[in-house]
Amino acid sequence: MEATTLKRINDWLSGNYEQSVKDEITKLQQDNPAELEDSFYRNLEFGTGGLRGIMGIGTNRMNKYTVGMATQGFANYLKKSFTGEVSVAIAHDCRNNGRFFAETTANIFAANGIKVYLFEALRPTPELSFAIRKLGCQAGVVLTASHNPKEYNGYKAYWDDGAQLVPPHDKNVIVEVEKIASVDEVKWTGGEANIVALGKDLDNAYLDMVKTLSVYPDVCAAQHDLKIVYTPIHGTGITLVPAVLERFGFTNVTIVTEQATPDGNFPTVVYPNPEEKETMGIGLQKAKELDADILLGTDPDSDRVAIGVKNSKGEWILMNGNQTAVLAFNYMIEARKVKGIAQANDMVVKTIVTTDMIDTIAKANNISCYNVLTGFKWIAAMIKDKEDKENYVIGGEESFGLMIGDKVRDKDAISAVALLCEMAAYEKNKGRSLYDKMIDMYLQYGLYKEDLVSITKKGMNGAAEIADMMKGYRDNPPAMLDGVAVNELLDYEMQTGKNLTTGKSWTIDLPKSNVLQFVLADGSKISARPSGTEPKIKFYFSVKGELKSAAEFEEAQKSLDDKIARIVSEMKLK
DSSP states (O other), rough: HHHHHHHHHHHHHHHSSOOOHHOOOOHHHHOOOOHHHHHHHSSSOOOOEEEEEEEESTTTTTTTHHHHHHHHHHHHHHHHHSSSSSEEEEEOOOOHHHHHHHHHHHHHHHHTTOOOOOOOSSSOHHHHHHHHHHOSSEEEEEOOOOTTTTTTEEEEEHHHHEEEEEEETTHHHHHHHHHHHOOGGGOOOOOGGGEEOOOEEEEEEEEHHHHTOOHHHHHHHHTTTEEEEEOOOOOOGGGHHHHHHTTOOOOOEOOGGOOOOOOOTTTSSSSSOOTSSTTTTTHHHHHHTTOSSEEEEEETTTOOOEEEEETTTTTEEEHHHHHHHHHHHHHHHHHHHHOOOOOOEEEEETTTOOOHHHHHHHHTTOEEEEEEEESSHHHHHHHHHHHHTTTTEEOOOOTTTTSSSSSOOOOHHHHHHEEEHHHHHHHHHTTTOOHHHHHHHHHHHHHEEEEEEEEEEEEEEHHHHOOOOOHHHHOOSSEEHHHHHHHHEEEETTTTTEETOOOOEEEEOOOOOEEEEEETTTTTTTEEEEOOOSSSSEEEEEEEEEEEGGGHHHHHHHHHHHHHHHHHHHHTTO
């Protein structure tokens, strides 16, 4: 065991930590030294989004002390950044220890003389973002590990615009957090009078705001009995989704009872991630039993949403994140235009790894489409940059995230559920389904197909292995993939693009990010991006073909799937 790891362990054994914590360290020394080493071999990094990690004792775990030191550093930065009264909003999801971490965070901010608005119980992440803006807070924190397994929890930090931290505040907060060298520097108690509870009044303000996003309330009224099946997957969605669907006028909503109760152990799923078919399995079965029109599922903190629909054969399928985004972007563009409420300066925003089909749709409708780095904080930053110049309509990314309207500055599955149901009602009013609409768009704009390969590298060596993979691709990019020349290498870390044939290079006008993209001569695109929150490297594949008729959809889609499979094989990713 390295000397720095041993020092961290000894510091905890001799420091101002609870006896139960010291007893657990002693037990791990005897029973599981490997686990002890992993718990202390590093400090849990406060990254640009905050903390996320496995819960337990140790410097590399989510616990009272790592959360406390992070909060003290954040509080110090807030007091340096703002004069006068400083206030923060705090929320948590259904995770184990979520309430404890939220109250710990609230107590420390309050002890530092900061006013705290603490939600009375679990609430969705988007409501936290809304609350920051509604209450005029300078910052916010939500305790959530999003869709990670049950062993995890996390701490997401927000700024006064309701968005997660961006430069310079992200790096500056990290500096202040890293200055906290001991738990003795944390102000744990003493300001409880500074804490105010948030409850139904804020819920109603948020729900009222979401209702204003409706483009066709008359269609919702006409199709009020749309058969909707919804699962919160044991998360926070149960607090607001039924209420927002009622506000939109839908009267035939079935909640998946097996997954309706908030539970940080997620007893019915392995991963509480609606991107996984297995996670949506109970909901799919219920939708099939009821012959529903649409199935929706939200993750634990309700910022991601998945939808299921019936295909042309009547079989239930899950739309992927890119398809869901395409449907939502197109609806907000098309329906607003038909309704006569579109504005000449409307804009939409997506991330660089989200389908280029959105760019094509926006261009066809003469709407600006901006591409930003992965993460909704960059979409929020674009909104801020364009305020008073362009009218933001919708933003999204392929990982099942949508942000409709500008009152929330993070991905919002609550408003997305409502609008997706309105979209299903809009199509049903025409005797069609969202699946039919998707096929129509493929016929109009081309058949786009995307896939994602995630490679997990756990443990102490995982980060180094991922770094080596990125260095290899950066230094020796492939010249050909699937018999097609790789024309361009886009390096967002170096902020340069290069034509690999001519050698011509150019500057990429986006903040630095460790992302590589290979653009093939036929327009296919492969992106490599280490995850910022998990020990993973993700490879995004995007290819395009032509769809001549709806009857040829499955055959054309298989052809593109085969193309992606060949590229994955050549890159030795499977």
